[in-house]
Amino acid sequence: MPKLPQQLLNSLSQLDHFNAEAFVEAHREENKITSIRLNPFKKTDLDFKVNDKIGWSNDGYYINERPSFTHDPLFHAGCYYVQEPGSMFIELALKQTLELTKPLNVLDACAAPGGKSTLINSLISNESLLIANEFIKSRADILVENLSKWGTCNTVVTNNDTERFSELTSFFDAVVIDAPCSGSGLFRKQADAVDHWSEDNVIACSVRQKKILTDLAPSLKENGILVYSTCSYSVEEDEQIVEWLINEFGFEYVPLTLNKEWGIIETPLGYRFYPHLTKSEGFFCAVLRKKTHEQTTFVSKKRSSLEITKAELAILAPFLELNDHHIIKKNERFHLLNTAALNFLIAYEKQFYFKKAGAVIGEIKGKDMVPNHEFALITVLNKNLQVLELDREQAIKFLKKESFEYSSTEKGLVLITYKNKGLGWAKVLPNRINNYFPNELRILK
Known part of the structure; x- marks a missing residue:
């Protein structure tokens, strides 16, 4: 890979724990993680073998041996997510700081492509609400796809600048911010990232990180948890940001309990992952608790225009195990949501740009339900x-x-x-099968 930036090495050499020789050597090795x-x-049972468990993730x-995920049906079914080990550390942070069995409102503020969102979704209760926001429109699409695969109905995907959330005061129990950064932690995985790294970019990223945090701080409840992370080694984007949060907003730093065998470096204001110490790429994470209070602005509204008719419910109900979920109609499509997601959609339908609300069921044409692809992936289908x-x-x-041989007594x-x-x-028709799998998602090779 290209030579590591000397300015980065000089900066990291100021840290007492940093071993420059081991760090450089780790970047000469081929990344096979x-x-x-x-x-x-x-x-379910996977079609390939998994090996050692990641210590900080259940x-x-x-x-x-890396399989071809593209050619694995269980990947398309959403049975697993391919994710960096360090990024899974968010799980430990949330487990040690939140009562996850209680109904919670959680924001994943810079959510694409969806690794941390699906992780959070795995941890929170069915009654909770996850807002997964992505500012970049093109990246929001893959976020929707990955959350749809996960199969739940308590998520909302928004495509907004973080500034919009400053109006939503004291709403979230937890805010997760995997902030845009200079990317030095991914040098082994993305060699071209070295060419884009500069000290000026580090400073620019730190300014952007502060802007995002300033936007989101009001949306966190008093005693709410902020999980801040980057894939950067630079102190300016890591510990200095944490120190700024404490000084600027009165946040309280929250230490975590770690297993020393994991090789994670604990600094006074966060946790660092180095490839020569942990089986992971570079990562930084810190947890803080908000100690101030803002008056809440959340106001629940009537459901009105989103409600469905009894006739529509009669067509849709046989496909579902409704339990405590709700069906709504928005833009001629029917959605399945939990109560928390429904209340958020109703209250903020005009203020936020929604890419996804709950799970899309499909449409009704005549007296028939035409299912959406996402509907095949949810976990509350009628058995x-x-x-x-x-x-x-x-x-x-x-x-x-492609066409395939099959044997089935089912029709329709x-x-x-x-x-x-x-x-x-x-x-299934008498002489053929009409495949409704979306063209844009099909395997091409």
């Missing part, structure tokens, strides 16, 4: 639906939208599954 985090809502595992279970070869052909609309996990929808 692959890790996944299992979806606790879609447990469902995180290392993989010695008595017509199902066509495929083997691995058939499933890959389905995902490529069927849920296509692999290892009992939904992949998509199809309509």
